[in-house]
Amino acid sequence: MKTDIQIAQEAKMKPIQDIAEGLHLDLEDWEPHGHYKAKLSDSLLEKLHDRPNGKVVLVTAINPTPAGEGKSTVTVGLGQAMNRINKKTIIALREPSLGPTMGIKGGAAGGGYSQVLPMEDINLHFTGDIHAITTANNALSAFIDNHIHRGNELNIDARKVGWKRVVDLNDRALRQVVVGLGGPLRGVPREDGFNITVASEIMAILCLAKNLQDLKRRLSEIVFGYTYDDKPVTVKELGMEGALTLLLKDALKPNLVQTIENTPAIIHGGPFANIAHGCNSVMATNIAAKLGDYVITEAGFGADLGAEKFLDIKTRAGEFEPDAVVIVATARALKMHGGVAKDELSYENIEALKQGMENLAKHMDTISEYGLPYVIALNRFPTDTEEELSYIQKWCEEKGVHISLTEVHANGGQGGIDLAEKVVDTVENSSKNFKRIYDLEESIEDKILKIAQKVYGASGVEYSSQAKKQLAQFEQLGWTNLPICMAKTQYSLSDDPTLLGRPTDFTITIREFSPSIGAGFIVALTGDVMTMPGLPKKPAALNMDVDENGKALGLF
């Protein structure tokens, strides 16, 4: 069997100019970055303002397991299939982070015959957006420390600087550091830490900004720390919003590429789905909706994290409504939710499958809660048995739910045509009554309770004493009317990663809040949240190389 990178390198890409022309873009609307990537003008949205919006289809999944679900692969495959049935469709995805790519993943651009190209570039530096975010984030850190070092007019308490530095790498040793050591020429010593860039508030801001002005406003509102008398200090007070906007002005422009089957794909932004909202940019989705009849986009992790934030945070910032949802599941992952260990997944186990279906059932209920129609994409793996697949299919049919067996990894768009037809049927013929889970005017506790009950199936929410103190503080500061960004394990509907399937009778514990005022949401942290991953013993990067002709090796 061919590897992803072999398939990708054998694919015949069209010059990006052809893709841009296929979207009827004028020369002023885009600029090339190499022969196969382009950046779209950030004024394109304004130009296309009066054009009607295409339908937005969100791809989400059951709670992820080590078995793998292939959500990105289904997203790409569905986009290709839609074009095969003559629906002008654009895919909108997140940019991969180098950290996981060099660590465990080896790449994140779909798989098999459903990949976005050029996968080497997308998986490496791409068009530099994430590097620009790293630079802007760390420039702010340098300016904060310099301000404190040079007289500290703003009265910043160095112990209360919450703004961390970042690298777009998995680097455990940077999780907790002390900076400013070595005497008066080397600044003011303080505790600090590094996050991975994609966990930075600036990444979330870039992804939620509607345009350049909105980007600048959000950057200026970042609260990076507090004074000695506990007043929040903003980027605006430091006078840095102009420089940060300048550093990010090109990163704000969405990137146009293509899939293996030359379907246009806009890949832009890649926030973590725990500490941030886990979706590609508002600008990417909104531009895609102007350029296509359909947009196929995805959100991180399972529907409890990714779809909830897509629907409650991103659609608010982007001022749009989705039209249908695809929930990706695999027999393997459902069996894991039913209690099967990872190394026994290749054996048929209908009993476990039956148990595991409950995880899928919960996410179906959740999407219904939002008033959205959905289709189940059953992503086929070679080890799946006919018995298992037909069990799942029958289960869905008995509930009157659209389900489609997809083989997009092996067969590209051809393997997703049935799914595409069902998606179109769903969009055209199902009723939609989109309503978000909570109103912004509700209290923070009420908003969290609604997410916990309606999306996770929890019985209630508990708060640590610190979290309670913060709630009182936010009340004073007027930070209560913001959406909530839940930071929770992706593996379980609960905040305990070992509770698979559909847990019941559990409560969610909010340990701490982290206000992202620039991004415009309050992060509620449950359990341990990873904002800087570590590397495994044998990182994927040890297999990466370049051959004599400059061709990339070892990405997948």
Place this chain on the structure above:
Amino acid sequence: MKTDIQIAQEAKMKPIQDIAEGLHLDLEDWEPHGHYKAKLSDSLLEKLHDRPNGKVVLVTAINPTPAGEGKSTVTVGLGQAMNRINKKTIIALREPSLGPTMGIKGGAAGGGYSQVLPMEDINLHFTGDIHAITTANNALSAFIDNHIHRGNELNIDARKVGWKRVVDLNDRALRQVVVGLGGPLRGVPREDGFNITVASEIMAILCLAKNLQDLKRRLSEIVFGYTYDDKPVTVKELGMEGALTLLLKDALKPNLVQTIENTPAIIHGGPFANIAHGCNSVMATNIAAKLGDYVITEAGFGADLGAEKFLDIKTRAGEFEPDAVVIVATARALKMHGGVAKDELSYENIEALKQGMENLAKHMDTISEYGLPYVIALNRFPTDTEEELSYIQKWCEEKGVHISLTEVHANGGQGGIDLAEKVVDTVENSSKNFKRIYDLEESIEDKILKIAQKVYGASGVEYSSQAKKQLAQFEQLGWTNLPICMAKTQYSLSDDPTLLGRPTDFTITIREFSPSIGAGFIVALTGDVMTMPGLPKKPAALNMDVDENGKALGLF
């Protein structure tokens, strides 16, 4: 008077395709990055192998002073002037670092009517080369710490990891840090520090590599630390040379842009001129020599640092010989070398000028020592008096030296036509007998003594006890046949920054060595060397912004 950025934004750039076509490049030889930047293929050199080389002209200067000399501006202006007199000329420059740009400088792409464009892009992220280097550098750090954390098979002594992390920013607080704090999940605690990216050995490697294979070999030879029993540990032993090469494969491709007068300019690489060799890349210079009849290129700081390293390090790695040198001086700077304070530079002072001429005289002697012909470029400033200018001109004429008054800031190429004519005359009619200051086979001490005596005018060299110990160690390790990269203050010919003019009767003290085995040189450190600059009280970035149309403001 118009600011640099106003002049730049009013200039009429040609599409980069026109510039590439003007150089008779085929479509396969370059790829666009936006409409006004391109990356040249790294196989272009091989393709043009049989073409004769153009003449290489190095632009250097007297020891820099706070008065400013305008070396980059003269380089750009001379390149423009050469084309005006119908010599097909390409400019080869370094990429600016964001740290100084956001700190004090505000930009580094020439000035006035002698600028490279688009100056906003060049001063900001450009084509991402420096970000790729930052990423590669820090990936190596993460892999070193991960290796130690996960069993440390290579027996690396965490106290002897010399490899520092980097950011491309001025960030004083990162000069000295402790990483790996917070318990066993957060790695192994150790002292570390951050350099600015342009001081990284990887930047030097990228700039000295002849091609992709050479890049990979140099990366694999990096010695990042020592074992508990003091054996050097290399990137090859860590198995990371493939991944680092992959991360850098696009950064290795030189960048093509244009000047205000549409003269082609290749801007690539930007190593510091103290801890590294301070020249743009070997690939840029060598490609420029294949594409033009003349290459105008520059080296950092004064001739004692930049030109020496250009001639003794870069020309060796790049296997080429320069044909002539331009030494830039200004009346203001010469007066400072003669003892005038910065705020009195606007007043005529012939006596001080006379004293200061000695600094220029020393650099002229040095270039003669290398057997190269030269021209003095007297870069005119508005406050210069006729008396001062004619004194300098007469001084040169009496010595039979070509001198040209340039006004390239105010008048672009037109202001450098006389200089261009004198450069052509020098190249065509002067005798050249290029010989480097030392042979590689000489001992490290002999090589340093020759630089100190012949280039700095020192009477001798002293070594700290640590430096002596290191010399013995290098002997054992077989690291003696490498060129020397002197890290010395740029302000003085000596290692004392307050000794201006032409100091005599002084010795140079080598405090410590820092072997850059991948780059292929031994750094000899004298005095304090800045590898991470700090920010001033009011950094230039506080004036940076973007207007409503996305236009950059506040760069200069």
